[in-house]
Amino acid sequence: MLSARNVQAGYVPDLPILREVSVDVAKARVTAIIGPNGAGKSTLIKAIAGLVPISSGQIIHEGRDITNIRPDRMAAQGIAYVPQNDNIFRSLTIRENLDLALRRAGPRADEIREALFARFPPLAAKQRDKAGSLSGGQRQFLALANALAVEPRLILMDEPSAGLAPKATEEVLEMARELTTQGVTILLVEQNVTQALRLSDHCYILAEGRNQIDGKAADLLGDKVVAEIYLGGKRLRVGA
Amino acid sequence: MIQHMVDGVLVGSIYALGAIGLTMVMHMLRFANFTHAELLSVGAYIALVFDKLFTSLAPILATKIGPLSMTLALSLAMIVSMALTAASAVVIDRLVFRRIRQRGDMLSMVFASFGVALILRNVIGLIFGLGTTLYSKDIAFAVIISLDPLLMVRPDQIAVLGVALVLMLVLHLVLSRTIFGYALRAVAENASLAQVNGINLGRIVVAVWLIGGALAAAAGVFYGLTNQITPVIGRDLLMPVFAAAIVGGIGSVYGAAMGGFLVGLAANLALVILPSGYSPSVPFLIILVVLILRPNGMFGEARP
């Protein structure tokens, strides 16, 4: 679905944050990127989204080269990006946020909006309220709803659990999982390793701007070496 | 004193129109645009040219509208002027500001805007002469609204206030009811997020210049209608328009509108106390007070 090949990227050309990263994202699966702080996880997502310049390497999506795409062209490629913080327009109402996201939907706008309200009932109830009045978890749902409004084939999520209570985190990640059963591909960056491994299919561990290990999430969960070196030395159990 | 307040509100509507465009540009492009006030001059003079053109082409257009000194020809000319001034704002951005902006050189933008303002103002002077002109040679008589206290208003002033309010209302409806308006507000809040949500920032920038230019042209025509047309309209309105934008809070359209009326009121009320020679200093004093008490204005947000 999407491949990043030998990507070198960074805000300043002489100081790359990503030195050489390659990632393959399988269709209709959840792929997670985890790793220590400063590993370049967020930078990878931003580079794919066109927000951080890529100095060498390629991003291929559905066979098309989208390296250094202009960010506002992502939707046309079927990609949606949910940033970590500040991912909704607080001064607009929920309804206005959604309508803005739905602007290219044409005659299907009402249909999609209804579907979104069905999926996120709290948003429907508060649709005339300013988005800034929502709680952290609800804001994340709105951000997700905005992303889903363009009916993307791939969703990039930057630390969807950031700032969320455990229950909200679980809801968001479960929803990501559920979306894959409907054919949507998810690539997410996560700080919360347990949840990421629990709910993803394939997982990449990055450190210092490079790939370290990747594999099926279930395999990584049970791997002692991985736990020791990369995940703080704690043996993780499924269901923890 | 009531007369001063009435005059203040009437001139305030002109400041408001000028300030709305300025505040949008200042917020989005992060530079104090000293050229904006010159767009009012440009608008006033373009309207003058087309007014004469339309009148000579179709003398019937010279009929005045009701008790106003404004003619049909001038109304049409104003619309043409709004369009052309809007376009010239975009052209100036393309030619000058955008190149500097893309280098990341924000300080130079302000200098450049000063330079462009100098050029515009003096080119207008070269073309149209340094003296004053009017749209209509007829004397516009003031109407006595009340005898005690003595209140006199010219019909033109009322019309200007009315049309200005209509324009502001239209903008309000666009911002609150249309997707385009949502997009403008989204970009104003968080341009990077807007871009990630698929909004083409380049197009929004053009839209902001167009709206600002059109409103400035209207303000310029209104000023020319209720005062006189001179090449220094821009120079004279520069500080009041900046004051209005700062009072309202940079980035707030509603703030700019209210700020315009407040500055108009304050400037005119100040004339009750200060000798009239000091009136050019009043907008600055207003800015000073705002900067001391509430630097972000009424509705602005602190920005790094």
Place this chain on the structure above:
Amino acid sequence: MMGLLSYLVFFSTVASILAIAVLGLNLQWGNAGLFNGGVAAFFGAGAYGALILGGTPQEVHLGGFGLPFGVALIGGMFAAGALAWIFGRLTLRLRHDYLAIATFGVAVTFENVMRNAQWLSGGAQGIRGFARPLQAELGAGLSYNALYLAMVAALLILTYLFLQHLSRSPFGRLIRAIREDEEAAQSLGKSPAKVRLTAFVTGSVIMGLAGGLYGGFYAFVSPQDVLPILTFQIWAMLIVGGAGNNRGAIAGAFLIWGAWTASGWALSKFAPVEAQLYAGSIQYILIGSVIVGMLLWRPQGLFPERLLVSHSGQNNRTYKPAGE
């Protein structure tokens, strides 16, 4: 021959005085990245201050304290510094373009007040009654003017040396560091606001010195001397010379002043009588074009800055709407 020499002395004196002001602006803009939209006000504070303190008693307005020129000059510089301190305190912590608007407003108000406050400044007539330093002893004429030029040139060199020294000192590096990367500087425990204020006030004091020398030279100052065009001329000088570069600043002063006087002379000589009224407009268009042209095509000036703090050399406070 004498006429040419006399003219050159005159020209050089004014150019040198303006060069001092440009050096002050260079400290503010070239080094500290501060926008001073009201150079004329600080220049004017120096001029009016010096003339009020050093002039002979007048009926119409304040002043005439008859203080020695040196004292009067320092008084003018102090006035400029005080003005800068007040407005710097208020605006330097805000977004950079607020400073632009505020300083521009200061200049507008300064000229307006000087024009109206008869008791303070003589109003539109300005301040006369100033005896140029040592005029009585030395008499007027070329030799006096040459001596005045020598004094101005000496002060210019002193100012240049002072600023070069400042530039190479830790304080100078600190100013540029704050311009380049404010956060990094802050993490070192330095207060950016205080540093900027110091740079702003120092630059304004230097402008006040220039103003005082200007007032002393003409023995007269009026609101016409503190119009916005003066601010534009001084910027043009710095932009042409090269912001950040003291030698460039001086070169720019002479270049632009030369161009200004040359264009004025050419217009008065060659333009038809009817067009004489517009000579000013044409000069304004020329200087506006110089400012815009330089900023577009050679923003580093004719003599670019050679002293850089870091490789990127870019102002940290940038905003580029990506996608344009």
